[in-house]
Amino acid sequence: MKRVLFVTNGHGEAAIAERIALDLRAFVPDVRIDHLALVGSGAGAVMHEVGPRRAMPSGGLIAMGNARNLARDLRSGLLSLTWAQARFLRRARGAYDAAVAVGDVFALTMTLIARAPTVFVGSAKSVEVAPYGPGEERLLRRAAARFVRDEATARRLRERGVESEAANAIVDLFASSGATAAEPAVAGFDPVLALFPGSRESAYDDASFLLAVTRELAERYPRLGAALSISPNLDARRFANDAAGAGWDVRETSHAAVPFSLGRDGREIVRAWSGELGPLLSRAALVLGQAGTANEAAAAAGVPVAAFERDRDRKARWYRQRQRGLLGEALAVLPENLAEAVAGVRAILDDPSRRAHMGEVGRARMGSPGGASRIAARVASLLAAS
Secondary structure (H helix, E strand, O other): OOEEEEEEOOHHHHHHHHHHHHHHHHHOOOOEEEEEEOOEOOOOOOOEEOOOOEOOOOOOOOOOOOHHHHHHHHHOOHHHHHHHHHHHHHHOOOOOOEEEEEEOHHHHHHHHOOOOOEEEEEOOOEOOOEOOOHHHHHHHOOOOEEEEOOHHHHHHHHHOOOOOEEOOOHHHHOOOOOHHHHHHHHOOOOOEEEEEOOOOOOHHHHHHHHHHHHHHHHHHOOOOEEEEEOOOOOOHHHHHHHHHHOOOEEEEOOOOOOOEEEEEOOEEEEEEEOOOHHHHHOOOOEEEEOOOHHHHHHHHOOOOEEEEOOOOOHHHHHHHHHHHHHHHHHEEEEOOOHHHHHHHHHHHHOOHHHHHHHHHHHHHHHOOOOHHHHHHHHHHHHHHHO
């Protein structure tokens, strides 16, 4: 039996790895697929979790000189965790027929320790916001194959002697035509908002803000409703308790994918949603999102996205600006002030031509589907050659 190791350094990156792994199994049905999550605890249906892993307070956001998040992670054992992960990868030498690094060059650096033919899937960088530097290019040359998120980035790397291909697997993450699957979350709502607070610890606070914006919007739009997406690694009860503390009427439901609903004055306005995002995106008129990968997946699906300037530290602000650079006019970044935020969302909702334009830009910026399958095919070719 062939064995493949995926190494990721983020929640979104782990979702990308899971999607590629699903396609890889179609090419090589009996392959053993393991996953080392450098960030977070990891959880997937296709990949087997291996190696040391632990959730860090920053959720992986420690680059760009973010001393506060770095200090918090160090106090939580970041160095000992990284050292233990490196030891695991050294012991894994010879155990895997191929490896896949998903994320940035740190993920690639760690993966190369295992000394297996390695495919690099670069989800973090683009010439639109930050090209790969000379040191990163030297590391990329050590991979057996390299996939980056857009053709302009791949072309620049090729011009510098680093053979690369464009394949944005984020586009494939939540691809789904089963719109009716989201019916329990959106039935009776028009327009439908999708609320994406993210998958890190900050999601609880961000959800409270998104709910406050939704509550204000509901006063103007009598049938407006929202689905609050809850990441599998977060606690639905905590979201419900926070909402109750903010004055929402919380009601538990019997539907497995809708853990609770929220109302005001007898009107149901929000339903929590723990199901797949693809069907939800196919029903949403607009995403209100503080997320990373989920925001980009929404843009890929042609759904306009509004984010809010709530990022408290340098790295988080840089991340939002990076996302704005990647998505262009598909993403509107609105002020944190509640009144201004609500006015900004209303301006988008009341302008169908703007929403259509945002959707078109999102699809163009994110690229065509099929990237996950192309990456999986390359991994399969490495397995066949081993």
